[in-house]
Amino acid sequence: GAVVSQHPSRVICKSGTSVKIECRSLDFQATTMFWYRQFPKQSLMLMATSNEGSKATYEQGVEKDKFLINHASLTLSTLTVTSAHPEDSSFYICSARGVGDNPNTEAFFGQGTRLTVV
Amino acid sequence: AQKITQTQPGMFVQEKEAVTLDCTYDTSDQSYGLFWYKQPSSGEMIFLIYQGSYDEQNATEGRYSLNFQKARKSANLVISASQLGDSAMYFCAMREGRGSGANNLFFGTGTRLTVIP
Numbered sequence: 429g430a431v432v433s434q435h436p437s438r439v440i441c442k443s444g445t446s447v448k449i450e451c452r453s454l455d456f457q458a459t460t461m462f463w464y465r466q467f468p469k470q471s472l473m474l475m476a477t478s479n480e481g482s483k484a485t486y487e488q489g490v491e492k493d494k495f496l497i498n499h500a501s502l503t504l505s506t507l508t509v510t511s512a513h514p515e516d517s518s519f520y521i522c523s524a525r526g527v528g529d530n531p532n533t534e535a536f537f538g539q540g541t542r543l544t545v546v
Numbered sequence: 547a548q549k550i551t552q553t554q555p556g557m558f559v560q561e562k563e564a565v566t567l568d569c570t571y572d573t574s575d576q577s578y579g580l581f582w583y584k585q586p587s588s589g590e591m592i593f594l595i596y597q598g599s600y601d602e603q604n605a606t607e608g609r610y611s612l613n614f615q616k617a618r619k620s621a622n623l624v625i626s627a628s629q630l631g632d633s634a635m636y637f638c639a640m641r642e643g644r645g646s647g648a649n650n651l652f653f654g655t656g657t658r659l660t661v662i663p
Contacts, residue, residue: 462650471637471653472591519589523651534581535641535651537591 434538569638577643
């Protein structure tokens with residue numbers, strides 16, 4: 429299947445700093461990328477949907493000024509956690525869908541990023 | 547209302563036996579897709595199997611099969627001949643058909659499967 433690469437896989441940062449997470453589609457053009465957050469022993473919760481060249485659509489309760497999403501090209505979306513705090517510690521995972529994908533086809537996931545804010 | 551419900555937080559199965567993981571869904575769309583993913587402790591989401599709402603046959607992929615009962619809105623995953631490496635979290639997910647717009651996945655709460663030697 430198609431490959432989505434997410435980097436870094438693990439990051440520890442100090443409270444108050446910003447962290448950037450990259451999500452790349454390696455062998456296909458991703459018109460839409462999704463960012464999910466997963467707390468320990470819980471399910472994936474959609475944070476936002478990003479479409480190449482346009483502003484991201486955030487889910488209710490997700491602060492767009494805190495979680496900045498940029499989808500500058502058809503192969504790259506970034507999530508920046510600004511002024512991170514310990515409560516932002518979580519597992520973040522992206523998924524991507526390709527150009528012309530049938531709505532009922534697989535979404536490909538990155539490997540996820542485990543963020544720890546100390 | 548929850549779009550995806552997984553009622554089994556944890557399941558145990560003996561190695562080489564079959565196990566069924568339950569999933570029910572709720573949607574008013576006629577077009578939708580149902581997915582199962584496996585998440586090992588490393589965190590990656592591994593796609594296992596997909597069933598489209600218009601598919602008449604139950605989906606199968608190797609040792610995985612999906613028992614699709616549309617009238618009951620259930621999409622149970624059956625794993626045959628369980629292996630130790632099958633121990634992981636399993637998530638059922640749904641994507642509703644909304645035409646050309648973005649279609650995110652809705653996930654259930656997951657079932658942790660443990661395979662016993």
